[in-house]
Amino acid sequence: MNDNRIRKIVIVGGGTAGWMTAAALAHALDLRHCSVTLIESDDIGTIGVGEATIPTIHWFNQIVGLNEKEFMKETQASYKLGIEFRDWTRPGHRYFHPFGRYGFPSDGVSFQHRWLRAQLEGHRDSFEDYSLNTVAALDGKFEFPATDPKSLISTMGYAYHFDASLYAKYLRTRSEAKGIVRLEGKVEKIDQHPHSGFITAVHTHRGDEIAGDLFIDCSGMRGLLIEGVLKTGFEDWSHWLPCDRAVAVPSARVGPPQPFTRSTARAAGWQWRIPLQHRTGNGYVFRSEYISDDEAAAVLLDNLEGTAMAEPRFIPFKPGRRRKMWHKNVVAIGLSGGFLEPLESTSIHLIQSGIAKLLSLFPTRDCDPLTAEQYNRVTSEEIIGIRDFLLLHYHSTAEKPEPLWKHCRAMPLPESLVYKEEHFSRTGRIVLSSDELFKEASWFAVMVGQGHEPKDYNPLIDSVSSEDNLAHLRRIKENIRMIAARMRDHLSFLS
Numbered sequence: 245m246n247d248n249r250i251r252k253i254v255i256v257g258g259g260t261a262g263w264m265t266a267a268a269l270a271h272a273l274d275l276r277h278c279s280v281t282l283i284e285s286d287d288i289g290t291i292g293v294g295e296a297t298i299p300t301i302h303w304f305n306q307i308v309g310l311n312e313k314e315f316m317k318e319t320q321a322s323y324k325l326g327i328e329f330r331d332w333t334r335p336g337h338r339y340f341h342p343f344g345r346y347g348f349p350s351d352g353v354s355f356q357h358r359w360l361r362a363q364l365e366g367h368r369d370s371f372e373d374y375s376l377n378t379v380a381a382l383d384g385k386f387e388f389p390a391t392d393p394k395s396l397i398s399t400m401g402y403a404y405h406f407d408a409s410l411y412a413k414y415l416r417t418r419s420e421a422k423g424i425v426r427l428e429g430k431v432e433k434i435d436q437h438p439h440s441g442f443i444t445a446v447h448t449h450r451g452d453e454i455a456g457d458l459f460i461d462c463s464g465m466r467g468l469l470i471e472g473v474l475k476t477g478f479e480d481w482s483h484w485l486p487c488d489r490a491v492a493v494p495s496a497r498v499g500p501p502q503p504f505t506r507s508t509a510r511a512a513g514w515q516w517r518i519p520l521q522h523r524t525g526n527g528y529v530f531r532s533e534y535i536s537d538d539e540a541a542a543v544l545l546d547n548l549e550g551t552a553m554a555e556p557r558f559i560p561f562k563p564g565r566r567r568k569m570w571h572k573n574v575v576a577i578g579l580s581g582g583f584l585e586p587l588e589s590t591s592i593h594l595i596q597s598g599i600a601k602l603l604s605l606f607p608t609r610d611c612d613p614l615t616a617e618q619y620n621r622v623t624s625e626e627i628i629g630i631r632d633f634l635l636l637h638y639h640s641t642a643e644k645p646e647p648l649w650k651h652c653r654a655m656p657l658p659e660s661l662v663y664k665e666e667h668f669s670r671t672g673r674i675v676l677s678s679d680e681l682f683k684e685a686s687w688f689a690v691m692v693g694q695g696h697e698p699k700d701y702n703p704l705i706d707s708v709s710s711e712d713n714l715a716h717l718r719r720i721k722e723n724i725r726m727i728a729a730r731m732r733d734h735l736s737f738l739s
Contacts, residue, residue: 248608250457251278256431256446256469257462258284260408261578261595263415265460266424267308268599272606275423281454282419283446285430295518295525296324296505296589297403299343300681304596308418318414319406320521322501322738325381327588329693331509334643339693340504341588342377343401345685347720349393353674355720356688358713360672360701365710371692373721375685376400376728381504385731396723403589405505405518405525427452431463434473442573442611443469457609458573460602461580470566470576477567478582483655484635485563486648487513487585491540492527492557496550500735505589510543511535511646516586517549521738524550529585534648561585569623570616575602582627587634593681597626622679629680632661633690640694665696672698 253269255262262282269280305315315321326342333339347355359371372378377400380386390397420426429448437444445455461469470476482488501519508515513530528544535543541556565582569575577598584590601622605615638652657665667675668691674684705713 248610249278250607250609252456253278253280253458253460254446254454254456255280255282255460255462257464257578257580258282258412258416258426259462259464259578260412260592261464261580262460262462263412263419264304264592264595265462265577265599265602266419267415268304268596268603270419270422270424271308272603279425280423281425281427281456283427283429283431283448283454285428287430295408295520296327296405296516296586297592298589298681299401299403300593300596301403303600308415310418315414316404316406316738319404319410320523321404321406322520323386323503323734324403324405324505324589325377325386325400325503327505327507328382329507329509329637332507332514332637333641333693333695339689340372340375340378340381341686341689341693342372342375342381343403344375344377344389345399345401346371346374346688347399348396348723349398351720353684354702354705356674356684357672357701357705358708358717360698361705361710362714362717363697364701367714367717369721371689374717374724375689376724377402379724379728380731381502383728383731384500384502384733384735385728386503386734386737387731396727402503405501405520407520407522408592427454431468434469436473440572441474443473456573458575458607458611461574461576462578464579465561465583467566467576467580469574470569470571470580474571474574476569476571478562479564479567480562481564481584481631482562484631484638484658485585486531486638486652487529488560488562489532489537489540490527490529490559490561490585491537491544492525492559493541493544493548493555494523494553495526495548496553497522497524498550500733501738503734507587508547509641509644509649512540512648514587515544515547523553524548527586529587531648534646565624565627568616568620569598570619572616573607573611575619577602581623584627584630584634587637588630588682590630590681594627594630597681598623625677625679626681628658628660629677629682632658632664633682633687635661636665636687636690637694640691640696642695665691668696668698670699672701 330338389400429450431446432449433447435445506517512535515528518525569581578595674687
């Protein structure tokens with residue numbers, strides 16, 4: 245075997261990022277030839293608010309071989325069909341971002357132009373009536389997507405809500421059973437090669453020395469290796485994503501768990517509600533300039549649906565990303581690489597996306613700089629696309645008088661988002677690069693939900709008469725209503 249192959253991998257940090265990385269490596273590697281050691285300390289807490297996911301989680305669960313029923317039980321998971329946004333566009337307004345597609349399976353992106361034409365011709369109805377995910381979610385229903393591409397149920401998509409700490413524990417048990425070695429300890433000293441600058445070993449407070457060829461930094465926002473040692477730099481996005489703090493608290497479950505996340509805009513930020521089987525996750529993401537910790541906690545506790553089950557926990561953060569997420573022989577996965585707040589449930593996706601890119605670009609011991617450059621390039625493109633999608637929610641508001649929302653409406657936007665908004669405003673088109681995480685249906689839901697009203701649509705839709713177009717839309721709505729009515733309710737599906 246080639247002597248330039250990686251023989252020792254060291255993961256610094258546990259939590260969701262560390263154990264997802266360990267589980268993926270345990271599946272991908274022959275641990276007889278390449279050891280994987282994960283170092284974590286029980287004394288160092290984890291962020292642990294990433295309890296909501298998006299449909300890409302299926303890829304990760306499949307590659308590590310998770311049985312869905314066992315996973316649902318072990319993590320107290322519920323199903324998630326999308327996200328409901330309340331009071332974002334303006335007070336009293338709500339809309340839904342579904343994970344599925346709009347219209348019939350054969351409609352594709354033409355649906356949005358059919359609907360836009362009808363709107364411009366004076367036919368006023370909600371775009372949400374044309375999403376099976378949305379109708380089912382708001383009815384408290386759930387069904388797995390159909391495998392038949394002609395079935396309307398094939399347009400559905402789903403993810404999960406789960407207890408992040410239980411997920412990490414579940415993955416740890418599976419990873420250790422496959423040969424991943426966990427070492428308890430705090431990293432106190434880090435050795436570097438005098439010429440290359442590569443990290444060669446880390447030392448714990450217990451006196452252990454762990455040498456490695458490749459180091460995965462899952463140490464959270466402090467970025468112990470990628471920033472603390474390699475000084476890659478941080479690109480601060482606070483001027484676009486204004487919130488810098490969160491307070492989280494679990495509460496007792498009240499009623500059946502709904503199959504969607506809820507995000508409610510508040511005066512200084514927004515509140516999440518994530519229904520699990522055994523409890524509900526809650527949090528308030530806010531800008532500390534406009535509200536104190538005590539006031540934020542009071543707002544959160546006053547708006548719980550059930551009794552609080554713990555004391556509020558505060559989480560400071562800075563939105564942005566490392567300028568390099570792979571440098572020398574260190575790859576940052578999870579919060580060590582950056583943080584974009586949980587508004588669209590992308591935190592766990594970015595962990596698994598980083599892992600997928602690492603597996604695709606798995607290096608030799610010399611960690612060719614071109615490999616790292618490619619990793620950083622594709623990671624950067626993805627995270628910028630997500631940033632713009634989050635920013636769309638913040639700046640597209642109306643009739644919200646609080647200082648935070650005035651600031652968001654007035655702030656200059658990145659050119660990449662201005663380009664998307666202009667296209668949609670003038671032509672009804674969603675323009676995306678091929679690798680963006682959120683596709684046309686997601687951008688359409690949030691563009692329209694946040695109040696963007698296009699002035700035109702694709703002229704090819706004019707080949708259909710107005711009457712035929714409305715009849716087509718009517719058939720979609722009626723079929724969706726009938727199918728959703730026949731679905732099982734979410735709680736009985738879980739049972």
